Amino acid sequence: MQLTNDPETLAPADCSGVCIFAEQRHGKLASVSLELLGEGRRLADALGQPLHAVVLGGGVGPVAEEVRHYGADRVHVVDDAALEHFQAEPYAAALVAVVRQVKPAILLVGQSNVTRSFVPAVALALGAGLVGGCTQVALDDAKQNLVQTRPAFGGTVFASVLTETARPQIASVRPRMFEPAARLDAPAGEIVAHSLPDDAAPRTKFLDSVDELGDAVDLTEAEVIVSGGRGIGGPEAFAMIRELADALGGVVGASRAAVDAGWIAYSHQVGQTGKIVKPRVYVACGISGAIQHQVGMRSSDTIVAINRDPEAPIFKLATYGLVGDVKQIVPALTRRFLKG
C-alpha cells in the first residue's frame, strides 16, 4: 500500500464559474443533471460567470449534444471506451483532469450511487471540500461562498455548511430539489473535447449488470411512488400496488419489511437503508411509518397513507390519511384514477 501524496490544490483566486456534472446512464441524461443545469445557470448568472457542464462516458457524443440544449456555456466531454461502464477510477481521473483545466469555483453533482462512488476521491485528489446530500445551495451575501444546506439525522435537523478556503466548492445535491433547466430548441454552448489521462486505466473490471427495475424509472427521480409494506399481506399483493402506480403514472416502492420478506427487490426499498425519495405524491400502503422509513420519504410533496390502524405513525406525516383495509382501498383508488 502506498499513500497518495498531498494534493496539489487549486488557488482560490484562479477559480471562477460554475461546473455541473451531467451524469448519463446508458446514454440517457439523468434527470438530476437537468436540475443541476437549471440551478447552475442561476448561480452562474448571479456571479456573472460561465456555466460549464461535464459529460463522461463511452460513445456519449449524442448526450453531450443534448446538454447543449440546456444552457451551459461550455460542455466538456471525455469520451472514452474506459468510461463506457461506470467504474470509479477512470471517472475520478477524468473529472479531476477537467476540473484542473476549467478551475471552477463551484462544482455541483447530483447525488446518486455513481457520484457517491467516485466524487469523494475527486475531492481528495483536489484537496477540496465535499458536502453531500444538499437540499439547497445559495450564494452568501458577498457572493464569495456557496451556502450548502443539507439534512442530518434523517432530516430532523438541517445544517448549512461553507467551504471557505478550498476550491472548487463541491456540493452533491439530492434529486428533485431544483427546477430543471428548460430545453432550448437551438443548441448553444461549445463542446470541448478532453482526453482521458494516461494513468486512468481502472484496476477493477466491469463484468455485467443486472437491471431489477425493468422499464420503471429510478425511485429517486420518480414523480409518483406507491409503496407497499408488510400490511399488504404478501408478494402477490404487489400486483395491486403496481396497478395503482400505473394508474397514477408512478413507480413501485416498498418498506424494508416487504423487502426483507422477499416480496420485492431491494432496489425498491425506501428509507434509511434504502432510497431517499422526494416524489410529488407518495402513497404508503400498509406501512406503519417507522422512523427509518420516514427518513426516506418525509420530504415528499404530498403523502397519502392507507393503514387500518388509526394510530400508525405514518398518519402523523400524511397529507391525506385513509384508515381502512388496503385490500379494499387500493383497488378502489385504482378504479377511480383510471377513470380520470
Added chain:
Amino acid sequence: MNIVVLVKQVIDSNDGKFDPATGLLVRAGQPATINALDEYAVEEALRLKEKLGGTVTALTMGPAGAVEILKHAVAMGADEAVHLCDDALAGSDSQATAHALARAVLTMGEVDLVLCGAESFEGATASVGVAVAASLGLPCVTFVKKIEEIGDGKAIVQRAMEEGYDRIETPLPAVMSVIKEINEPRISSLKGKMRAKKYAPKTLGVADLPEAAPERLGAVGSKTRVVRTFPPTPRPSGVKIEGEPDEMAEKLFAALKG
C-alpha cells in the same frame, strides 16, 4: 485474509444537537451506538474469516466513548480492535476523517480488505470509505450487496446501482462499502460478550500515524465548516379521508386533482 472493518459511533437518537458556537455535533450525554450498516460490515468480515482464515480488526476514530462500539465488534467476533482517539482529531469532516483512518490502516501490517458501511446515519455523506481508498491508493467498490467470490488476490462482487446491480471484479487489497442486503448480522454469543467485557482496544493517537499531515486533520484540516443548524419546517397537519372505499377514492381523487 486480513480484514480491517471501519466502524463508526453514531448517536442513537433522531434529534442530533449541534453546538451553536462551533457547529459541531454534541456527542456528550447522547446515547451512542454502532452505525447500523457497520454491523453488516463486521458480519461480512467474520463470515470471510470463517471461510478463509485470517484476522478481523475493527477500527474506529472517535471520542473516548467510542470504545463501546469496538467492544460490540469484539463481542460479535472481531479478533482485535483499534481506537484512534486524539483531541487533535475533533471536528474532522469526512475528508479529514478519511485522511486519519487511512493512516491508521497503514499501521496494521498486511491488510487484504478494508470493509466499511456504505454510509453513516447521522451524516450520511457516504464518502469516508471512498476517500479512505483514494488516500490508500486502493481500488474501491461501493454499495456491495454480495461478494460472489474472493481469494487469490481478487474478488467478484455485486455493486448496487439505482436500477439494479453491476458485477465488478477487483484486485485485492481493496476497500468495499457494504449495504444491508449483504447479510444478516449475528447476535453476539455469550462467550463473545465475556471476551469483549475484558477486552481493551489498542489506542492510537495522531503521533502514531505515519505521514499524517497535521494541516489535514481535525477541525483545522477540514475544508467544510457547519455555520448554522436549524430544524426543518414542520409539515402542515394532514386531513383524514373517511367513508367507504369508493367514497374515499372519490375524495382523494378530488383532493389530488384539485
